[in-house]
Amino acid sequence: xxxxxxxxxxxxxxxxxxxxxxxxxxxxxxxxxxxxxxxxxxxxxxxxxxxxxxxxxxxxxxxxxxxxxxxxxxxxxxxxxxxxxxxxxxxxxxxxxxxxxxxxxxxxxxxxxxxxxxxxxxxxxxxxxxxxxxxxxxxxxxxxxxxxxxxxxxxxxxxxxxxxxxxxxxxxxxxxxxxxxxxxxxxxxxxxxxxxxxxxxxxxxxxxxxxxxxxxxxxx
Numbered sequence: 001x002x003x004x005x006x007x008x009x010x011x012x013x014x015x016x017x018x019x020x021x022x023x024x025x026x027x028x029x030x031x032x033x034x035x036x037x038x039x040x041x042x043x044x045x046x047x048x049x050x051x052x053x054x055x056x057x058x059x060x061x062x063x064x065x066x067x068x069x070x071x072x073x074x075x076x077x078x079x080x081x082x083x084x085x086x087x088x089x090x091x092x093x094x095x096x097x098x099x100x101x102x103x104x105x106x107x108x109x110x111x112x113x114x115x116x117x118x119x120x121x122x123x124x125x126x127x128x129x130x131x132x133x134x135x136x137x138x139x140x141x142x143x144x145x146x147x148x149x150x151x152x153x154x155x156x157x158x159x160x161x162x163x164x165x166x167x168x169x170x171x172x173x174x175x176x177x178x179x180x181x182x183x184x185x186x187x188x189x190x191x192x193x194x195x196x197x198x199x200x201x202x203x204x205x206x207x208x209x210x211x212x213x214x215x216x217x218x219x220x
Contacts, residue, residue, distance in 0.1 A: 014106060017128050020173035021086035027168045029092050034068045045200050045213055049152045050076035057118030057146045062107050063125020067093030074100055107137050112144035122153040128175050135188050142192040145218040150197060155180050157210040182212045189216040
């Protein structure tokens with residue numbers, strides 16, 4: 001894993017969110033959540049991201065879950081590793097993809113070394129972060145990028161917050177989904193010193209909310 005520098009303030013409910021994802025991990029894997037096979041547009045943006053960053057430096061998949069997207073990027077020739085808050089998710093990732101590197105870590109405590117990465121992926125994995133915490137996390141990503149490196153963020157679109165008490169077929173959870181308007185999220189990426197590269201908006205999924213993917217680059 002990359003060397004370390006500073007950390008972001010930890011959210012107070014971190015342990016509660018971790019426990020929730022530990023509880024849903026087995027169901028998530030058993031039901032095939034995160035499968036990219038029927039999603040050509042998502043595979044397309046991952047292919048573009050991989051093409052842009054694989055010659056720049058390694059990529060970190062933050063909130064990798066069971067490692068499906070990490071493995072997809074590896075198949076595209078990217079030197080990629082994954083981290084996740086949930087030990088159970090990381091157990092699945094290591095079992096399913098034994099040739100790849102995974103570790104348990106929070107997005108708020110990665111301690112990434114400056115200019116150490118070609119890319120950082122936040123594939124629908126940052127929406128639980130409180131609104132006052134996300135800017136610091138994005139700034140840490142930006143500092144970790146080599147010139148020309150990119151951040152790719154996917155999230156749910158909307159206003160306000162959605163408090164979840166169950167997920168993935170009725171498993172009890174306790175987390176908040178913070179909805180973001182693309183313009184506001186793009187502004188946070190610019191505030192972190194990154195320049196926009198691409199934006200892909202998608203219609204509502206099973207969550208009932210539209211989706212967006214934003215890519216932003218550290219200037220060369």
